[in-house]
Amino acid sequence: MEKNFLLQIQQQMTTNKSTIILWVLVLLFIGCKQRDRFYISKFEHPVKVEIQRFDVDFIALDTSNTLASLKALEQKYPGFYSLFLRDVLLMQLTDSTNNAFQITNFLNDSVFRQVNQKVKDVFNNTKPIEQDLAEAFSYLHHYFPDKPLPDIYFFVSGFNHQFLVADTILGVGTDLYLGVDYPLYPDITYEYLIQNMRYEMLVPDLITTWLHQIFPFQGKDDVLSHMLYEGKILYLKETFLPDTPKNLLIGYEPTAIDWCKTHEKQIWASMLGNKHLFSTRQLLITQLIHPAPFTSPISSDSPGRLGVWIGWQIVKSYMQNNKNVGLSELMNDHNYQQMLEQSHYRP
Template sequence: MIAKTFLTVLFTVTLFSCTGQNTNTTNYAETTPMHIQRFDKELFALVDTKDTTMQVQLRKQYPQMLDILGKGILNIQTPDDPNFFPKLITFYSEPTLKQLYMEAITQYNDISDIEKKLGEGFNYLHANFPSMQIPAVYMHISGFNQNVLVGDSLLSISIDKYMGKDFPLYQDFFYDYQKQKMQRHNIVPDYLAGWIMSEYPFTGKENVLLDRMIYEGKIKYLLSQALPEITQADLIGFTEQNLNWCKEHEEDIWKAIIERKDLFTPDHMTTSKYFEDAPSTHLANEAPGNVGTWVGWQIVNKYMKETNSTPEALINANAQTILEASKYKP
């Protein structure tokens, strides 16, 4: 089996250098698909053939991807290192990883549907954030490691993390609540979330629940507007049963947060429990994970209804202002 050192948290963004009115006015009929550069296929050709003459072309065509991959996965600072390509080939030649690599690029041979949806998503972002730079987009394989790589004008997804919840190899490594997020329909939201988070990084207090909730809620709101055809459950990685539980117990969840005084208490362990993918058993045995993000999304939805704010103003508003103006009271 693949060494457990390949494993990391399910949604990792590595940086280098529920309901609400949909206000999306993007004309999807006029949207141009987003071209995704297949670094994954080009690199596999080198790994499979071990043809060293291909290294020159790879370095010429994908200098940033090689640099980021080396730093993020191989722990090598530069492709100029004489050990770079030998170590890279050795890493991807591990039998189980190589088989995973082959199955991933086979499953994702045709990505026209992803390119179309990605074009729609970035069209929304460009319309609402005119100064936002649009990146060059790639695909890579990480061996269950870094699934989103972000660099200067570069964005890449590790497609081996999106092989479907029933993919045999996942059964040995991931829980059901993790596998729920490892499906094809999660790729475009994760691309967009990775880029939004890189352009508008979290600036609040990491240990304060309200700050974290509102930031995550902002991201989910923007994704719901950019990708209106994707269900609420899929955007947050819930089953429909998970989503319905949250809707039915929204008042109880909020009441518990307030009564426990968790909203403003700067305690890392308490705050982190609300964003873990594992079930939120500290709230109720039936509660899904990531309840903090779901509540934050509801607050942001309410805020946008109450204020009719723009997406750009939303992303720059602070958490306390959003909570107060939202008049959130489930």
Template structure:
């Protein structure tokens, strides 16, 4: 009898844990009434399917179906305006590297349904906060590593050859132009976060030319990452949002107060000389001048900006996401954040 009571108590505790976790996961708004179904058009497959067909017919079909994207692809991504569409297609189809890359891409992306599902959810959140935001036409392609997530006239491209997985043999072959600290992020997991970031930066919240100080750029980038927090699935880790390894993220957390102290001690917050501040904003294997044995994370200004914005939103719970994103006074955000890492 006592044994049964123990089982019942354990069961109740288990139910409590499930309920608690469910409550935690429901922090995002209910978007079930927003009708949206993102589909990715497979230009990569349609292009390859034309390999054995008449070039002129293939060219006409692709022009009709993909319009501006096809023109951009032929003349800006894989070719230029010195050659005709048919000449570029012919060169592409004869290239063994194109064949090999297409084969590898198909082995990784036989279906894009999981990505479509995640993009649908993310863009439902975006539409919740910004009902007038236009969902772009998504088109997948391969371009020989020319571009990853281009935005054009009413389309957004997804360069599948730049998401094949960090151990892809192709990335070792292009290491001189694309270093490993970048290609380690070329995995399917990064597709939705990178699409979301590009869309936010290019379509919703363009950086203003006059925002030239390190603080302005820190807060701008921090707002972009905070926006991503709100519209990406909870399962997307912070390391993927910002493009860190888990070790780099832990390094940032461990030395947060030291990083902030470095900016203050060197009067960097209001510095506008791009040569001086770009080291804290740019991609790289680490941040020169900070940390020992090159263990520091890169783009530390962006990470600190993210922490400031998160602290600002915690300290000011009545501020909405929309108000945050339109706030132009970066100093006001810093002061109201009461950011003093220990």
């Protein structure tokens, strides 16, 4: 009797173990199926990224001899230094004495000394950022070998500048990614923008900025074209940053993603019913595409940039239903009305 009971338990445990293994295999299969089209497990020519810490060297300037320190900084960063002074600090390159005076005042200002120290603390370890950027740029180089890859620079500007883009230079103002709770942010910008001024958003924002640079907008200046253009950018980001949460790709809170999924059918119906898609009104394009506390033509309860989110869903539907289309073909296609038709998008 006892032997039979133990045998039954052993058989049940074996059955449970087999069931667990089966489910693990199913989940692994599903995960592979979701990634197998553009996902790359190992790159033939991986890209290495080494961030240029101009921000740290700028903060560390010897303000007792600023003019000489700036000359040394220029020698270390010859391609970036003049761009930084001209485009970020808005200084005249020929007026070195006055530039040194203003920079000394900035670096010795009690408020910005605290800000700059916070930058050093938050971005003390840039290895995770370099790894994420290396993966994204390895994807870019694999699928678009003719597109340039940028050199990455960090800088500080007293909250004055977020990005600096020129040729193969991509700079980012690290003082604008210190965290949603950073106490000075409410004094310089709107609350709805602060949610994305955090460490986790720096890589997605950098990738967005570079993709906009190398794939500039082309097409009709109407709502649909802007929606699907931004949708294509997000589709690339989703491919190039496969482990980044979807909400960070678009700059939403997780609850905003949930809201969009719940109301996707109503959002699309509103756009169709109000004949938004082929409108060329710049105000409407701005309301649907640009950052805002909510998307005013749709709902005051919505997140901003609903046009971008819907554009993303349309592009995903298009790529799902047109397996012969590669990433290069996608980015070279500017016939957005045809893309919508061939997407068979039906939320």
